[in-house]
Amino acid sequence: MTPENDYILVVDDERAIRDMVCMALSQEQFQCAEASDAHKAETMIKQNPPQLILLDWMMPGVSGIDFARKLRRLPETNSIPIIMLTAKTEEDNVIRGLESGADDYLTKPFSPRELIARIKALLRRSTPNTTQDIIKINNLILDTSSYRVEGNGQTIDLGPTEFKLLRFFMENPDRVFSREQVLNNVWGDNVYVEERTVDVHIRRLRKALEKTQHQDLVQTVRGAGYRLSNK
Amino acid sequence: MTPENDYILVVDDERAIRDMVCMALSQEQFQCAEASDAHKAETMIKQNPPQLILLDWMMPGVSGIDFARKLRRLPETNSIPIIMLTAKTEEDNVIRGLESGADDYLTKPFSPRELIARIKALLRRSTPNTTQDIIKINNLILDTSSYRVEGNGQTIDLGPTEFKLLRFFMENPDRVFSREQVLNNVWGDNVYVEERTVDVHIRRLRKALEKTQHQDLVQTVRGAGYRLSNK
DNA sequence: TTTGTATGTCATAAATATGTCACATAACTC
DNA sequence: GAGTTATGTGACATATTTATGACATACAAA
Incomplete structure (x- = not known):
């Protein structure tokens, strides 16, 4: 799936999570795209930068943390909001996640409604710059x-x-x-x-x-x- | 206490929380100001808008939710990031908090380190817009x-x-x-x-x-x- | 209170946009 | 090519939208 314009990119190796999230997103009129690993995600981001990225902490190959850091370093991806999804609940991880450049951090299992609310809160802040139709x-x-x-x-x-x-x-x-x-x-x-x-x-x-x-x-x-x- | 410039405003009726937060903030070189209720907070914000607001959910008089809504309505305060602090952990409250205009939501008891990390994440994103006087x-x-x-x-x-x-x-x-x-x-x-x-x-x-x-x-x-x- | 500034509303002028018609042109049929 | 139909085009009366000056009221400073 490659949406035309504004969309949210879900990066997670677990298919079940991706499906669940995309379902929730589509009910709120958000466009959604999926990637199962960091490499694929990178390609998609390069081709057509999403409005927001939902990023799993644990992934085969490049970890979410490293990926977030990388995105933050590049000027063209630097301003895309990132929400990190993870099973890790320990405080240290939350902090590491946020410090690596994520804007928010949600621990699995999370409620779709809370996810949506957090996405909206982030977009509310970041759209004014981007909104150009x-x-x-x-x-x-x-x-x-x-x-x-x-x-x-x-x-x-x-x-x-x-x-x-x-x-x-x-x-x-x-x-x-x-x-x-x-x-x-x-x-x-x-x-x-x-x-x-x-x-x-x-x-x-x-x-x-x-x-x-x-x-x-x-x-x-x-x-x-x-x-x-x-x- | 009325800091000259950039500062973070802590709005909470519990003195102990305010002290704890301000302590944590000052260790990270953040300026800090306190208000015990929404009314005082409003006056301070008008005089000298803070860079970020930490807002308690429950307060005598105006609730944090209503206060956040009000801040979001006014153009001069609209862009100030708000983190909501609360003992309420139920999902519904998180969502209500975020929907009322808060950018993030932390449940008490929270770790000062996580608070700092979330503050930094928010400032990282919002500074470019707000700081431009x-x-x-x-x-x-x-x-x-x-x-x-x-x-x-x-x-x-x-x-x-x-x-x-x-x-x-x-x-x-x-x-x-x-x-x-x-x-x-x-x-x-x-x-x-x-x-x-x-x-x-x-x-x-x-x-x-x-x-x-x-x-x-x-x-x-x-x-x-x-x-x-x-x- | 007085004085001066700021604000919202109205009436009227000025500017621009709109829909329709009449006729010119082009395209198609046989 | 003559006849027929669909589209292009300029003009124009009318409608709509915006600009502007004036004024009464509100508000604050003196």
Whole structure:
């Protein structure tokens, strides 16, 4: 499993624990990914850094402690929150865990609810820096948190409707939507406007995109609707 | 006791606990201040915000939970890490504590070493955000401790609300906030004022900023809200 | 109390966005 | 190519959103 964006990485050699945790996470709308050892975890983190790591203390090969230390040393992983999971309850271990760079420490068996609560507490603190919802397609960058669109380095000015329209298409690239579907998704249901109104807004969007050499991005599919090309 | 700068505030009605904790803290070079109830704590926090708060769950008058919630609601105290101390060990309480805004939760009796380790783990993470008394964006310098704003060398005079507003935007540059979000973050929740009031204060802020050649810093994003441009 | 500053709200002006129409173009059918 | 249909495009009246000045009230300092 390789989630697209924000997700929590569970690193533990015990399959049962991983399953239990992932189940609990998914019920709270968290994306979840698993790794059975430190090596696999490292690869996954490199490819797509998670928002938080749940790390088992004991693992074959590299121990959780060493792995945490390593993550803390690298600037690109340094700021990812780590919660350590372990059967070891002795005080010394807790302290060693925390000192190795973990942000929190939970002893097995732990309650899923407490785990979730601790995850949320950690994310609450660390998200503000990370929260950037950016979608990239074909040199086009749309940032939903700053309401900015950039193409080939230049800023593109869009009206509210055009922004929503582009966002919708960028969230579903390469898919054709009928005018009715566009209306329902961008304008919302229960709003009545002429279907041809979509054409006009597509026009306005295209015009704005032309200014930064994005010629054929929004394509017409005759008889079917429109599509944002990803090719 | 009123430490000058960075310090950790211990809020607990039990003197013995306070003494024990402060002893442990001072051995680790942490400054320490004590408060025996929420009311006193509030006054101290207002005068000189601590770097971290150790908060007892049970206190006469306002409970630790309610106090934590309150701190989380106010923007100026929102980022101070809280560790909750308690005799209550039941899972539900842990969760309630964490959900009320605490960052960590320790049950009495706890080992001073574990407490220290958890404090360090929290500070390690939160210091970068909190310690920055001075925020700089685009030739604008805002000093949260002296309530001064300077732009291109000149001092800018702002009213309290405008200052908080600017501070909020400077802490979250390049992000668009709706009027409602601005109200919640700058005025605080549970305060009812018209959304349009934000417009007026934005106007006053802009006017003040104009005097030092900061023309287009606070931008309107039609249909969405306002943004402090970082570009 | 007086004086001065700060704050929230309103009314109105100004700016911008929106939906629709009419007509131009392009695409498809036969 | 003529006829037919779907889409592109500019213009425009209207609606919506934001800017701004004024004002009454609250609050604090003198």
